[in-house]
Amino acid sequence: MAVRVGVIGGGQLARMMIAPAVELGLEISVLAEAEGMSAQLAATRVGDYRDLETVRAFANEVDVITFDHEHVPQEVLRALVADGIAVHPGPDALQFAQDKLAMRARLAELGIPQPDWARAAEPSQLQEFLDEHGGRAVVKTPRGGYDGKGVRVVSDAADAADWFARLEPGDALLVEELVPFVRELAQQVARRPSGQAVVYPVVETVQRDGVCAEVIAPAPGGNEKLEEVAARIGLQIADGLGVTGMLAVELFETDDERILVNELAMRPHNSGHWSQDGAVTSQFEQHLRAVADLPLGDPSPRSSWTVMVNILGGPSDADLMGRVPAALAAAPSAKVHTYGKDPRPGRKVGHVNIVGDDLDDIVYEARSAASRFD
Amino acid sequence: MAVRVGVIGGGQLARMMIAPAVELGLEISVLAEAEGMSAQLAATRVGDYRDLETVRAFANEVDVITFDHEHVPQEVLRALVADGIAVHPGPDALQFAQDKLAMRARLAELGIPQPDWARAAEPSQLQEFLDEHGGRAVVKTPRGGYDGKGVRVVSDAADAADWFARLEPGDALLVEELVPFVRELAQQVARRPSGQAVVYPVVETVQRDGVCAEVIAPAPGGNEKLEEVAARIGLQIADGLGVTGMLAVELFETDDERILVNELAMRPHNSGHWSQDGAVTSQFEQHLRAVADLPLGDPSPRSSWTVMVNILGGPSDADLMGRVPAALAAAPSAKVHTYGKDPRPGRKVGHVNIVGDDLDDIVYEARSAASRFD
Numbered sequence: 001m002a003v004r005v006g007v008i009g010g011g012q013l014a015r016m017m018i019a020p021a022v023e024l025g026l027e028i029s030v031l032a033e034a035e036g037m038s039a040q041l042a043a044t045r046v047g048d049y050r051d052l053e054t055v056r057a058f059a060n061e062v063d064v065i066t067f068d069h070e071h072v073p074q075e076v077l078r079a080l081v082a083d084g085i086a087v088h089p090g091p092d093a094l095q096f097a098q099d100k101l102a103m104r105a106r107l108a109e110l111g112i113p114q115p116d117w118a119r120a121a122e123p124s125q126l127q128e129f130l131d132e133h134g135g136r137a138v139v140k141t142p143r144g145g146y147d148g149k150g151v152r153v154v155s156d157a158a159d160a161a162d163w164f165a166r167l168e169p170g171d172a173l174l175v176e177e178l179v180p181f182v183r184e185l186a187q188q189v190a191r192r193p194s195g196q197a198v199v200y201p202v203v204e205t206v207q208r209d210g211v212c213a214e215v216i217a218p219a220p221g222g223n224e225k226l227e228e229v230a231a232r233i234g235l236q237i238a239d240g241l242g243v244t245g246m247l248a249v250e251l252f253e254t255d256d257e258r259i260l261v262n263e264l265a266m267r268p269h270n271s272g273h274w275s276q277d278g279a280v281t282s283q284f285e286q287h288l289r290a291v292a293d294l295p296l297g298d299p300s301p302r303s304s305w306t307v308m309v310n311i312l313g314g315p316s317d318a319d320l321m322g323r324v325p326a327a328l329a330a331a332p333s334a335k336v337h338t339y340g341k342d343p344r345p346g347r348k349v350g351h352v353n354i355v356g357d358d359l360d361d362i363v364y365e366a367r368s369a370a371s372r373f374d
Numbered sequence: 375m376a377v378r379v380g381v382i383g384g385g386q387l388a389r390m391m392i393a394p395a396v397e398l399g400l401e402i403s404v405l406a407e408a409e410g411m412s413a414q415l416a417a418t419r420v421g422d423y424r425d426l427e428t429v430r431a432f433a434n435e436v437d438v439i440t441f442d443h444e445h446v447p448q449e450v451l452r453a454l455v456a457d458g459i460a461v462h463p464g465p466d467a468l469q470f471a472q473d474k475l476a477m478r479a480r481l482a483e484l485g486i487p488q489p490d491w492a493r494a495a496e497p498s499q500l501q502e503f504l505d506e507h508g509g510r511a512v513v514k515t516p517r518g519g520y521d522g523k524g525v526r527v528v529s530d531a532a533d534a535a536d537w538f539a540r541l542e543p544g545d546a547l548l549v550e551e552l553v554p555f556v557r558e559l560a561q562q563v564a565r566r567p568s569g570q571a572v573v574y575p576v577v578e579t580v581q582r583d584g585v586c587a588e589v590i591a592p593a594p595g596g597n598e599k600l601e602e603v604a605a606r607i608g609l610q611i612a613d614g615l616g617v618t619g620m621l622a623v624e625l626f627e628t629d630d631e632r633i634l635v636n637e638l639a640m641r642p643h644n645s646g647h648w649s650q651d652g653a654v655t656s657q658f659e660q661h662l663r664a665v666a667d668l669p670l671g672d673p674s675p676r677s678s679w680t681v682m683v684n685i686l687g688g689p690s691d692a693d694l695m696g697r698v699p700a701a702l703a704a705a706p707s708a709k710v711h712t713y714g715k716d717p718r719p720g721r722k723v724g725h726v727n728i729v730g731d732d733l734d735d736i737v738y739e740a741r742s743a744a745s746r747f748d
Contacts, residue, residue: 025712338399
């Protein structure tokens with residue numbers, strides 16, 4: 001019988017699991033937040049992922065539960081596990097993706113290199129961290145942030161006064177050193193429940209306004225040491241946190257050649273979209289293989305270079321699909337991926353991948369194709 | 375707005391259009407012959423494709439109609455066109471894929487190289503052809519044959535007596551010269567309604583018992599002349615017959631280096647499945663782009679070689695999906711495609727693609743992975 005994979009969340013990551021699920025012969029179904037979401041084609045239920053009975057009813061129709069996002073509450077996840085349902089990644093791992101303070105503490109225990117950080121339950125603790133770190137730091141809300149939201153650079157404790165005011169008793173903000181990085185990288189790792197793990201090439205990510213804009217795979221100017229360090233960090237985290245499925249580790253490369261962990265995601269991630277067309281096994285296929293506990297596929301690149309350019313916001317006339325012909329005509333080798341989402345300023349509505357041997361050429365072509373959506 | 379593509383027929387070809395439709399942002403829906411078919415995920419209606427009102431109701435919900443097979447009757451197709459519905463390929467082209475006698479006559483008009491052939495309305499005409507061609511020939515029923523069905527090698531007119539007995543008045547059998555071929559090839563071409571066409575590399579196909587067993591892309595030992603001749607034949611047929619969408623031309627290569635047209639298919643075809651993993655633009659994505667009149671994609675191979683091995687029949691215990699883990703473990707670079715069909719002797723239930731630089735290695739790996747389904 002075909003393995004039935006249930007995905008909680010109907011966004012573009014769930015949508016992009018549909019294609020490899022169909023090819024592998026897995027039965028995919030989606031619990032979507034609303035009608036008409038990106039993963040509509042596979043949506044069998046619509047409901048609130050925070051409601052245990054809604055999630056439980058969905059889970060009872062599948063063999064394994066996985067996720068489009070990390071927001072399903074711990075109590076819901078733990079109730080599913082208690083029901084005997086296979087949940088990948090499980091709550092023990094997901095807690096570290098849900099709470100950045102817990103993640104920093106666990107990475108410290110594992111000895112993983114990361115920025116200096118502290119728990120700031122009140123403004124004086126933030127001010128103390130600022131005083132010790134040259135007067136500037138990054139403050140993050142430990143939960144619910146994404147794409148630059150819940151992240152703020154501050155030079156005075158007063159800059160985070162509103163966040164402190166909203167803290168629940170016992171909660172705190174995360175403060176991090178402002179890392180003098182030269183560029184950002186990302187490391188993808190896949191890990192099965194049985195422990196088998198594979199490592200993708202480390203990639204360079206280019207952010208604009210806190211949102212991923214472009215990815216180049218593998219990271220240019222890479223060398224064996226960089227690849228080894230990034231791969232070791234990825235594997236240590238996947239093992240140490242018990243991640244099952246895809247893990248994305250966002251990294252800073254500093255001017256003194258240190259590699260520090262920025263953020264984690266326990267699911268397919270924007271920094272791995274290049275693999276859909278540029279790797280033998282895409283991160284979406286790999287995630288499905290991992291959560292279904294199937295043997296993992298070859299993560300090798302298919303060619304010298306792959307460039308991914310996000311389509312951010314979409315055209316001002318809101319007719320995303322009307323621009324597809326011009327984008328396809330601009331670059332016959334471009335793979336245009338759209339998410340079935342309405343254009344809106346800054347929103348990720350699609351991306352373009354191009355694979356090739358000449359990096360300058362494909363960067364130009366990918367940007368050119370993506371610009372047809374401006 | 376997203377272009378809505380409606381596919382008539384719920385088999386594996388419709389199934390394999392789902393992945394690229396999702397990625398491109400096309401809305402795909404399928405009119406399936408029954409519940410639970412290969413393309414179930416996108417099936418919005420179940421009904422008889424020979425019934426005009428069933429097909430018309432489906433067609434009214436989409437922007438363009440295309441096909442999983444060539445069996446929709448001409449009168450149904452022509453009624454859709456009269457309704458103003460975009461049908462690709464259209465009935466004028468499809469008639470030549472539906473009737474092999476009409477195809478032979480049209481290719482003769484176009485001057486395309488093909489085996490000697492004749493129309494045999496009665497046994498004496500078949501006998502006459504046999505007498506002129508060394509006493510052996512291939513007899514075909516002009517309609518409804520596939521995968522070796524409706525094809526018979528005869529050495530006496532009596533060998534086709536049952537087929538002659540069943541002929542309707544005015545109908546005839548097709549008789550063809552038994553071509554002394556050294557191997558079989560296939561040429562894929564995509565053509566848009568606006569006329570743009572692209573040509574895939576010519577591939578070698580290996581048949582067993584009249585069914586495609588393996589494909590090697592590009593055809594080994596190929597040379598520029600072979601590629602040019604095959605490409606020219608493909609383009610001439612696509613233009614001459616007004617094909618829109620994918621065209622597959624099955625070819626014989628003779629011992630005196632002639633290339634002769636064997637059969638045609640106006641849809642994605644088994645001989646093009648390699649392109650899912652081995653070409654920049656797969657035949658399924660290309661078919662969708664062509665029928666939606668979008669700019670065509672790059673048909674170039676991604677690597678030196680791609681091998682496709684069909685999974686025929688499936689395991690004797692009928693548990694196809696139970697064999698997937700062993701197949702994936704056997705070859706981490708294998709792309710295993712299953713069709714959601716029940717195993718049955720001789721039935722095409724999936725295929726394996728492997729892409730690489732060493733042909734011997736990937737042939738071995740692809741066969742090894744596919745053999746896990748025996």
